[in-house]
Amino acid sequence: MSEIYKPENDNQLLEIIKSTLADKSSIAIAGQNTKYGFGHTHDSAINIRMTSFDGIVEYDPAELVMRAQAGTPLSTVENTLAEHNQYLAFEPPNLGNLYKANSSKGTIGGAFNGNLSGPRRFVAGAARDHILGIKAISGRGEMYKSGGNVIKNVTGYDMSKLITNSWGTLSIVTELSFKVLPAPVLSLSLGITNISASTAMDLLSKLARSALQVSGLAFVPEHTLSNSGSDSLSSEYQNFCLIRIEGSPTSVKDRVSSIERLIGNIGTLVYFNAEESMSLWKLIRDSDELMSAHQDTTIIKVSIPPAHANTLIELLSLIEDCDWYADAAGAWFWISLKEDVVAKILTLRNSLLEVGGSAILYKASETVKKQAGIFSQMETGLQNLNQGIKNSFDPNNILNPNRLFISA
Amino acid sequence: MKMPVPDIQAIARRGELVDKLYLFLNTEQVIQEPAALRAYESDGLTAYQQRPLLVVLPENTQQVSKILKLCAELKINVVPRGAGTSLSGGALPLEDGIVLGMGKFNRIVDIDFENRCVVAQSGVTNLAITEAVKHKGFYYAPDPSSQIACSIGGNVSENSGGVHCLKYGLTTNNILGLEVVLINGEIIRLGGKHMDAEGYDLMGLLTGSEGLLGVVTEVTVRILQSPQSVRAMLLGFSSNEDAGQCVAEIIAAGIIPAGIEMMDELAIKAAESFCHAGYPLDCTALLIVELDGPEAEVSELIQSVSDIAKRCNVQSLKSSESDEERLRIWAGRKAAFPALGSISPDYYCMDGTIPRKQLSYVLTKMSALSNHYGLRVANVFHAGDGNLHPLILFDANVEGEIEKAEQFGADILKLCVEVGGVLSGEHGIGVEKRDLMSFYFSEEDLNQQQRVKCAFDPGGRLNPGKMFPVLHRCAEIGKLHVHNGKIPFPDIPRF
Numbered sequence: 049m050s051e052i053y054k055p056e057n058d059n060q061l062l063e064i065i066k067s068t069l070a071d072k073s074s075i076a077i078a079g080q081n082t083k084y085g086f087g088h089t090h091d092s093a094i095n096i097r098m099t100s101f102d103g104i105v106e107y108d109p110a111e112l113v114m115r116a117q118a119g120t121p122l123s124t125v126e127n128t129l130a131e132h133n134q135y136l137a138f139e140p141p142n143l144g145n146l147y148k149a150n151s152s153k154g155t156i157g158g159a160f161n162g163n164l165s166g167p168r169r170f171v172a173g174a175a176r177d178h179i180l181g182i183k184a185i186s187g188r189g190e191m192y193k194s195g196g197n198v199i200k201n202v203t204g205y206d207m208s209k210l211i212t213n214s215w216g217t218l219s220i221v222t223e224l225s226f227k228v229l230p231a232p233v234l235s236l237s238l239g240i241t242n243i244s245a246s247t248a249m250d251l252l253s254k255l256a257r258s259a260l261q262v263s264g265l266a267f268v269p270e271h272t273l274s275n276s277g278s279d280s281l282s283s284e285y286q287n288f289c290l291i292r293i294e295g296s297p298t299s300v301k302d303r304v305s306s307i308e309r310l311i312g313n314i315g316t317l318v319y320f321n322a323e324e325s326m327s328l329w330k331l332i333r334d335s336d337e338l339m340s341a342h343q344d345t346t347i348i349k350v351s352i353p354p355a356h357a358n359t360l361i362e363l364l365s366l367i368e369d370c371d372w373y374a375d376a377a378g379a380w381f382w383i384s385l386k387e388d389v390v391a392k393i394l395t396l397r398n399s400l401l402e403v404g405g406s407a408i409l410y411k412a413s414e415t416v417k418k419q420a421g422i423f424s425q426m427e428t429g430l431q432n433l434n435q436g437i438k439n440s441f442d443p444n445n446i447l448n449p450n451r452l453f454i455s456a
Numbered sequence: 457m458k459m460p461v462p463d464i465q466a467i468a469r470r471g472e473l474v475d476k477l478y479l480f481l482n483t484e485q486v487i488q489e490p491a492a493l494r495a496y497e498s499d500g501l502t503a504y505q506q507r508p509l510l511v512v513l514p515e516n517t518q519q520v521s522k523i524l525k526l527c528a529e530l531k532i533n534v535v536p537r538g539a540g541t542s543l544s545g546g547a548l549p550l551e552d553g554i555v556l557g558m559g560k561f562n563r564i565v566d567i568d569f570e571n572r573c574v575v576a577q578s579g580v581t582n583l584a585i586t587e588a589v590k591h592k593g594f595y596y597a598p599d600p601s602s603q604i605a606c607s608i609g610g611n612v613s614e615n616s617g618g619v620h621c622l623k624y625g626l627t628t629n630n631i632l633g634l635e636v637v638l639i640n641g642e643i644i645r646l647g648g649k650h651m652d653a654e655g656y657d658l659m660g661l662l663t664g665s666e667g668l669l670g671v672v673t674e675v676t677v678r679i680l681q682s683p684q685s686v687r688a689m690l691l692g693f694s695s696n697e698d699a700g701q702c703v704a705e706i707i708a709a710g711i712i713p714a715g716i717e718m719m720d721e722l723a724i725k726a727a728e729s730f731c732h733a734g735y736p737l738d739c740t741a742l743l744i745v746e747l748d749g750p751e752a753e754v755s756e757l758i759q760s761v762s763d764i765a766k767r768c769n770v771q772s773l774k775s776s777e778s779d780e781e782r783l784r785i786w787a788g789r790k791a792a793f794p795a796l797g798s799i800s801p802d803y804y805c806m807d808g809t810i811p812r813k814q815l816s817y818v819l820t821k822m823s824a825l826s827n828h829y830g831l832r833v834a835n836v837f838h839a840g841d842g843n844l845h846p847l848i849l850f851d852a853n854v855e856g857e858i859e860k861a862e863q864f865g866a867d868i869l870k871l872c873v874e875v876g877g878v879l880s881g882e883h884g885i886g887v888e889k890r891d892l893m894s895f896y897f898s899e900e901d902l903n904q905q906q907r908v909k910c911a912f913d914p915g916g917r918l919n920p921g922k923m924f925p926v927l928h929r930c931a932e933i934g935k936l937h938v939h940n941g942k943i944p945f946p947d948i949p950r951f
Contacts (some may be wrong), residue, residue: 053948060948069938100949110704111811111842133710170653176657177629188936192901198809200626200841200881202615202664203889203896204923205905209628209660218656230710257572259593260682261749299753353649355570379651404633404648423654429642434655436911441904443936452655 052095058191061096061220065189065446068094071187074446077216079119080157083162085147087215087422087451089414098157101222106197109134113180115197115225118157125156135231138175139166142162146338146347146411157221163213166333167264170256170376176212178227184211184219187442197225216448218441232294237264237325238307240289243267243315248289249378251314255291256354256377258310260303264292265377266332272371272384278337280327289315290328335382335410338373345371345384346412348393352405354378363399367392381431393420400424422452457504457887459921462552466532470509473530473554477512480522485560487511496555499540500602501888502806503858508535508549513557517593517635517643517673523556524671525641533917536640536667538579541602543805544886546614546666546922550750553920556671558609563944564588565674571649572679573632573933578609578672583618585677585821594679597624600882601790609672615664617882619715619746619789622840624680626882628663633676636662636669639690639913649676661908666884667919686714687758687784691765692739692772696720699741702768703839706745706761713761713840715746717789720819722834723796723847724788730795733788736772743839744789745786746782791834793847800832800849804861808872809881812842821871822846829864837904843881844872870895893925902926910934 055061068075070170076092078084098119106115109132116125122140129135140159144150153159165174181195194207211221240248245267252265269287281288291299291307311317320328331337339347352360357378364372369386384390388410397407409422426434434453438445457686477486487493487924497505514520527534533553540547549555561579568574569592574585582603585596599618600606606616611627612634633647646659653659658919661667693699703716712856719727719742728735734741746759758775766774776782788795796803810818819835826833832849846868852860869879869889873896879889893902902924907917910930920927 055948061677064948066938069936081943106760108811108813110708111813112707124604125945161654163657173625173629174652176660177625186904190900190904192898192899192904196809196878198842198877198881200617200621200809200810200838200843201878202882203878203880204885204893205908206628206660206664206902207908209657209663210908212660213653213655213657230707230712233710239721253570257569259684259750268920295750296753296756298756299750302752303750349652351650351652353568353571353573376651405650406652406654406655408652408654419477427644428640429555429644430646430655432656433638433644433658433911437656437658437661440911440934443934444938 050091050093050095051069052097054097054100056100058185058222061185061222062189062191064094064096065185065187068446069189069444074449077220079158079447080121080152082144082149082154083147083158084149085411086162088417088454090448090451096220098155104128105223112199112228113225114228115223116156117223118155118221120156122156122159123151128226130231133231134228136178137168137172137229138164138178139168139172139333140164140175141166141333141335143182143334143443145334146341148341156224160212160224160226161216161221167266167329167375168209171263176209179208179212179224180227181225182208182211182221183223184221185445186219187444195225210434212304215451217438217451218447220447221410234297234300234322235292235294235325236290236300236322237293237320237328238304239285239318239320240311240315241285241287241318243287243289245287245361246358247314248287249361251289251311251378253269253306253354254310260306261295263294264290264329266290266373266375268338268373270337272338275371276338278331280331280337290332292325292329332373332375339371339382339384341411345386346389346416347410348383348385348396349410350381350383350396350400350405350407352379352381352400353403356405357405360399367395389416390419397424402435418454457888457891457939459506459550460927462550466552467509469530469532473526473532474510476526477523480519480847481512485513485515487513490807496537496540496549496557499537499542499545501543501545501548501886504545504548504887504906505746506549506551508555509551511555513560515560517637520556520637520671520673521641521643524637524639527554528639528915528917533920535596535919536613537669538607538613539581539605541606541610541885542614542884543807544880544884544888546884546886548887550921555624558607561609561673568649569594573649573676574679575674575676576608577674579607582606582608589679593682595682596677596679597630608675609678609852611744612663612672612675613665613667614624617719617843619838621838622716623712623714628660630678631663632678634659634662634672635674636672637671638919639915644670647676655792664812666886666923668909668923669918675851677827685751685752685754686746686748686782688776688785689745689758689761690735690774690785691743691745691770692736693741693769694739694771696741696819697816699743700812701744701810702765705764705768709760709764711716711757711760713745714748715744716840718742718837718839719789719792720835722832723836726795726799726834727788727792730792730798731787733784735788739771744785771867796834796847796849801851801853804848804850804865806846806865806868807843807880807883808869808877809843810872810875810877812839814875814877818844818871822868825864829860829917831861831864838881841881842877844905866892887922891925893923903928906933915919
């Protein structure tokens, strides 16, 4: 029988962990559980929801640091920051729809535990680049802290970074400190339609290497747009390239002119105002609509050296029932697959062996996950280190067991 | 400061180690003569010296792997060393350990403009990376003040910063991949030229781990296109409060300058008489604000910062109109340490971080401490990110002054922690701040850090005596005590 607990303080969490250790049981740990679908099935007799750990503990906009309890809704954090014209520069996506959980963005603890990041990734980094400190309880039932509440800190190992991308498998984080930044005054976008994939990738690469400080560079091929049935983007936008420019109005205007000159007469230009731009980048950021998540597609996110983009696109064109789009100037590909997906995932992963890259399985049936693995096959040394890290925090494997790695 | 008691048996195995090293290394790669070893006796923290057992200079990753494996087998400690510029004693040798000098790892492996990255061996200097890519308008952002000498591998081990961290991040935010050799000889590759890694963020953990987890042999760094325009402003104030207020208001206005540096009266005067940078001498506090980006944006920002400075009672205000002027403004700040060195026989450079709003309180307290110890202190401050560098001036030839300076330094760092800051912003813990770790961390915090260490180096061979005040055996802290029987938890809300 499985029960859901909503502990309200550290002592209650400690009690649960100690009891779990004694019972040789395990815990499925979540915030709002919006990203349960990431990783292997990890049901447990005990389910913890961190939603009572709710509240911003410390926030002085001039310090550029916020400290919040882990279960604080991401929307609360973002709204509070917006009141002071600040934001989370790593642009955490809303994956609730991808996993058909709900349309909520989840909690701040979830965003950091999943090392989330959005289209600004190639200039602003991911959650890992913004975390400053944590308070947490390990799978040994010990409370500890790491890092601090200031921007620059090299006191002790950076264990906070280990927590990002750990998906609740190392510790139960109760509180986090993170870096916040002033939000751009103006954010708008240029679109280019009727552009070939290879021309688009070359253009995006050129922009990423320029001093024009663009903060979003994506490309959506026509088939992905039409197969998704998304009505957020006009069906006229065949083979669609999107460029985001942010900053003060003078600076944005100035750079838009430079970008227009750089584009020349490639494709057809479309201008998007702040509001249109925001909803387009949300579409790119959240991925569920373009990847037809509602159709039970298998979704994989590939991260590559951006110069490899055109080669990857050629490979993708040979895979049947495959939709994709590129983000972060071609360094990221969201890919949706149908039919015979395990073989296709293997093909993709093998293609990255030489050039280097990662291919993380974001959404799939448990059967596919078991056969393909959430991550690519790791070399033994690296696998041992990952296991060693897990053991050091959670030796009895009680926290989200098997979510990331199925233990032998 | 006490180092771990040397293992006499390990020292006795020196001859055996040398014989086995010669099986795969040339004679000049193993330094044994006392005179030659002297060059490695200390790093940038010159107050501490120790002659190492041997210095070994590998030429490639395979050799590093063999050396580490051999040391693990013979139970001999290893101190990795890049350029030896650490200010916290991170590369201080051990009597019973070898120094693994990475100086021969001096090759840039790959310059890849298409992927906006450079692959460099770990001994390549920080500045050499920028030098290698600047002809195409690129640069490597983190710029610690030792960048002409310090190695990129050392930067990774210390998570080095510099004056541009607020906008461009620390080393950890600017690297994409690492090749690391573990103590068992295993060669591990983390990341690459892509952004997202699979599994736990081991690259993030290794960055700033001070050579206690592995030896970095190769680093892939992100390079950035240089901004179109860079300008610096020199702002003089009659009080620290006004200068601090100006920094807070610049940031509250949504401006993230490329750098904001603050200098106090003593630092201003020393710098000006040392290199005549044109600093106003009637000021109590000086700010250097550097703004970069597209040209139109920078002119706009100069105007906004001027307006803010005026509201904060700025006394003198100057904006650079050329790169020459900008570099002249920076010259004084960059020469601040040697300048203070010229007015005092010795100085001790501290490195703590505080929440910016505590600046005025901390400076007042520091001046009280200065009176208490009878030692002068000058302050240069990375004001944007709250990283404080107090320089304590003393004379090592005066009996007891060095101890007094150290005690003063410790009090400053404790003060940083008391106001919500930390022990080190960018210089690392090393041996210098090791014994203060328990002032900031609880025993459970430190135990968890040491368990992480055990996952990499169960024998504790890599850089022992650094970072942790008390070394535990892995078996001892690895144990898990489980209560027997069920513990009910009736008070916790269930659903």
